[in-house]
Amino acid sequence: MLSIVIPCYNEEESIPIFFNEVEKISQQIKHDVEYVFVNDGSKDNTLSCLRDLHKQYPNKVRYLSFSRNFGKEAGLYAGLQAAKGDLVTVMDADLQDPPELLPQMIELIETEDIDCVGTRRTTRDGEPAIRSFFAQMFYKLINKIGETEMVDGARDFRLMTRQMVDSILELTEYNRFSKGIFSWVGYNTKYLSYENRERVAGETSWSFWSLFSYSLDGIINFSEAPLNFASYIGALSCVGSVIAMMVIFFRTVMYGDPTSGWPSMVCIFLFVGGLQLLCLGIIGKYIGKIFMETKKRPVYLVKETEKDNV
Template sequence: MELLSIIVPCYNEEKTVEMFMKELQKTLDGFNYEVIFINDGSEDNTLEIIKNLADSNPNVIYISFSRNFGKESAIYAGLINATGSLVGLMDADLQHPPSLLPEMIEAINEGYDVAAAKRVSKKGEPIVNSLGSRFFYRIFNSISSIKLVAGATDYRVMTRQVTDAVLRLNEYNRFSKGLFQWVGFETKWIEYENIQRVAGESTWSLGDLIRYSLKAIVAFTTLPLSLSIVLGFIISALAFIYLLFIIVKYLIYSDPVQGFATTICAILFLGGMQMILIGILGKYLENTYNETKNRPIFLVKETNIDDKRLDKIR
């Protein structure tokens, strides 16, 4: 039976890890699987609980970071260390129901390269987050050559070929949803209703989601840079037309140039636009700066993976 490696990023999930593992064991009873928990610098007892699970279950592997590097880094660490011919990715808060795993595996057996979960509703989520998510997908898909599926989640099962393809994209600034779409391959989308966390609270704030969205846009399209040029030409053209209007008005009607308030508004408007355009350019420079530093995507503090396996994988 093929080995299924399930990657589970964890950050402050002490209230959910044990419940998640129980549900996963029920679902995968009879399957050949391993669970790779990635402790992303949790500040609670998440690591201790995972260690206890590993002591009592040989199928449990854990990797603990030296600090919080973020979910994208945790996903990458899991992909590197997964040895199964099938690789799954899911959250520990049970918002990704383990009951979908058999259907995903069946889809792979039918010939699909990826089986991924897609939420058809966002019941229970704050309306601001829901509206923001819709707005992000519309903006991203309108300016990027990579099209994201609305409601798509990170929850999926992939073949080894797809996993290796994603690992070849070893960039520092990572947006996994975009990377999964970029590599292509045939995907079966499995729809499900939104499920609330079984315990604890989400660590994702609105600010985090906005920063994550900006990171995604910068990573997968340069259109904002082109729009900056177009906007500059439009503003310059309008300014030139307005200048001609003032000259003609003065020559025909001998109307002296007036409008202190108009001048101040124009200066503030142009100053604001310049700051916005510099900010857009700065985001792209930030990505380039982070890539050129060539720092590791994550650092491991401790793990129960033996050195022989680590050497083989890395």
């Protein structure tokens, strides 16, 4: 069986189009196909669409509906937990992930010694230039400072074996960053490239600032470099202040000049104070992640499934 996991947030317009397109492709697949839709607290009629779809295809379409919006990472995790297939793929409902790649992905995973077939975009046509720039900078940065390599342009759209999915589910952390988790668990992965596609319907829920915050979570979850940076800044500030005090002391002893330059001293104080706040902010970000992990809160809460709609 092939399980298709689809996290959804306000996708009432996209779901019928997505289902019809994937159904056409499924005719080329010899596997049985199950759809696992995850309604992530949508505010439109996404849940009603999923209920209707399940009524039409009760043996093929399953769904989970959260009690509120928990984020795409929670939706991915819930979908992977619910998937029953020997092969599992993750797709977006907006058809930015081309379903026509599925037959090729299945063939690759069954004929080659690989555990995962991932996808990556070769272009970012249609995206705002500033978003594309920062996305490229993120991948360059995370691959330099992190221990887990992440492929530039890689999508969540990938086909995985049951063994790989089970390994991912063993990582029960609350603060999740799937792109990093997919890489961290290892397994042999091959990537297929395709050109960027626009959404077929609806509007994206990802703003620039939400993507920026998401990238910061990725850096913090998979790198200790920010903590090391804070330590280096503190050490350099201490060394610099000691050198400055020595210079002032010897100048006063040798030349008898009074120490002057209060405006410059104020600027230095403000600069050092700013560095201290920056370092405290970095440390606080890590402590906040630790705090959320120690609470042991569930990643998501399910309010309704297809079993409640019998």
